[in-house]
Amino acid sequence: MALPLPPGLTPTEVAFLCEMEMVTVIPRQKLESLNLLGGPTQPLRPPHRTPLPLWLALLLKRQRRANILPPPWLLPSSLERILKQETDVKPQTFSPPPPHPYLIRSSPSHTDTISPPFLPSSTANAPSDYLPYHWLELGEILLEACSDDLQEPGRVRTLLRDLREVRMAKMRGSTKDLEGGGVSSLMGVGAMEVSEGRGFIVGVMDGLRKLGSSREAARREKEDDEGIGGAGEDDEEEDEEMGFE
Amino acid sequence: MSSSYYDIDAILTDAQKVPTTFELDIPALGYLDNAAGHTLKSGTRLDLPLWLSEMLAVSSTASSTTPSKSLVTLDLPPSLAPRVMNALKADPKSVDLRALAQHFYGLGERILELFEEDEVCNVLMASWRKRAAEISDHASQVGQGGRGGMASGDGVEFLRGLDEWERDLFRRCHDSGKAMRVWMGEVKKN
Numbered sequence: 001m002a003l004p005l006p007p008g009l010t011p012t013e014v015a016f017l018c019e020m021e022m023v024t025v026i027p028r029q030k031l032e033s034l035n036l037l038g039g040p041t042q043p044l045r046p047p048h049r050t051p052l053p054l055w056l057a058l059l060l061k062r063q064r065r066a067n068i069l070p071p072p073w074l075l076p077s078s079l080e081r082i083l084k085q086e087t088d089v090k091p092q093t094f095s096p097p098p099p100h101p102y103l104i105r106s107s108p109s110h111t112d113t114i115s116p117p118f119l120p121s122s123t124a125n126a127p128s129d130y131l132p133y134h135w136l137e138l139g140e141i142l143l144e145a146c147s148d149d150l151q152e153p154g155r156v157r158t159l160l161r162d163l164r165e166v167r168m169a170k171m172r173g174s175t176k177d178l179e180g181g182g183v184s185s186l187m188g189v190g191a192m193e194v195s196e197g198r199g200f201i202v203g204v205m206d207g208l209r210k211l212g213s214s215r216e217a218a219r220r221e222k223e224d225d226e227g228i229g230g231a232g233e234d235d236e237e238e239d240e241e242m243g244f245e
Numbered sequence: 246m247s248s249s250y251y252d253i254d255a256i257l258t259d260a261q262k263v264p265t266t267f268e269l270d271i272p273a274l275g276y277l278d279n280a281a282g283h284t285l286k287s288g289t290r291l292d293l294p295l296w297l298s299e300m301l302a303v304s305s306t307a308s309s310t311t312p313s314k315s316l317v318t319l320d321l322p323p324s325l326a327p328r329v330m331n332a333l334k335a336d337p338k339s340v341d342l343r344a345l346a347q348h349f350y351g352l353g354e355r356i357l358e359l360f361e362e363d364e365v366c367n368v369l370m371a372s373w374r375k376r377a378a379e380i381s382d383h384a385s386q387v388g389q390g391g392r393g394g395m396a397s398g399d400g401v402e403f404l405r406g407l408d409e410w411e412r413d414l415f416r417r418c419h420d421s422g423k424a425m426r427v428w429m430g431e432v433k434k435n
Contacts, residue, residue, distance in 0.1 A: 211357065
């Protein structure tokens with residue numbers, strides 16, 4: 001406990017990372033292209049829609065130079081469908097993350113490993129009905145900064161809270177019923193949820209690992225003992241191979 | 246929950262008493278049994294700290310004439326007795342682990358290193374899992390809506406019975422939930 005901060009990212013840090021997500025804005029004023037570290041932004045020409053990083057969009061929104069177009073998944077209808085998926089259709093698993101926008105081919109390419117926030121998962125042409133990696137924090141930030149740009153902000157707020165509760169309950173429950181000591185798949189879980197659930201899940205896993213450590217050690221020993229008869233020759237061969245290298 | 250040389254929890258775990266039976270007469274060790282200056286008779290049963298009895302149990306008499314024999318034999322501590330195991334099997338949430346041992350799971354972990362008790366291992370893991378879920382529920386309830394105190398009456402009873410590992414887990418859950426609420430509050434301020 002030497003470090004003052006727990007391992008992993010704090011919610012504030014996650015929200016900071018989330019501000020790199022691209023969102024779509026509708027500018028009200030002209031703005032020339034800016035040379036940012038992540039590359040130049042597109043010049044703003046009202047009323048053409050333009051993708052901008054969230055932090056810049058929030059700045060312009062605060063100065064009333066632009067409006068933010070909410071991503072399609074943040075519409076009440078889409079959130080309702082996701083909530084239905086979470087509670088009724090598949091109450092055991094988390095709703096899936098959005099599909100990878102670049103085609104995954106058999107030959108590996110550099111686009112395979114691109115992950116949020118470098119994927120345009122929250123622009124106006126992002127797929128609806130999928131919660132992207134930064135859904136919770138993006139939703140909260142947009143609700144606060146530009147609730148006037150959202151459709152039915154009150155409903156969106158309620159739906160986001162419901163979704164969060166349903167998914168947190170799933171996350172907490174995920175450690176309860178598994179035999180081996182692992183958690184069930186966390187596919188589709190967002191960054192903020194990981195940050196919130198980390199303390200608990202890591203704690204439970206740590207405890208289970210410690211309690212089971214002696215048994216595990218005994219099992220390993222047994223395996224080693226059983227393996228001695230046949231493994232002896234293999235070891236020698238391996239040693240020889242190592243020697244030739 | 247890290248165990249290191251300076252970890253106070255690890256030290257306190259090792260300081261918990263374990264029933265130990267001496268197999269040999271040991272001169273001048275009678276003060277352990279409130280008889281200073283006398284010989285400690287073989288067959289005496291004493292509660293000794295885990296760190297001491299562990300060392301005594303693994304060391305043996307190094308003599309060339311007699312077959313080697315360990316100094317002491319260990320028994321399962323009362324907090325891990327079959328009675329407790331049965332209670333944990335029946336309902337993990339109703340057992341007051343703190344009354345049994347402050348470092349219940351820590352003690353269990355250390356004992357499992359010494360004994361091969363598959364049953365105890367199973368029960369401990371199962372109850373840790375069950376109680377962890379309960380702990381996280383309580384941790385998320387506390388402080389929600391600014392109430393501060395416990396909402397439900399039976400929660401107090403349960404939380405009082407947490408051992409140190411569980412308290413640590415409770416603290417972690419509560420802290421992560423709190424950090425989340427603090428962030429959400431900050432968003433609203435800006």
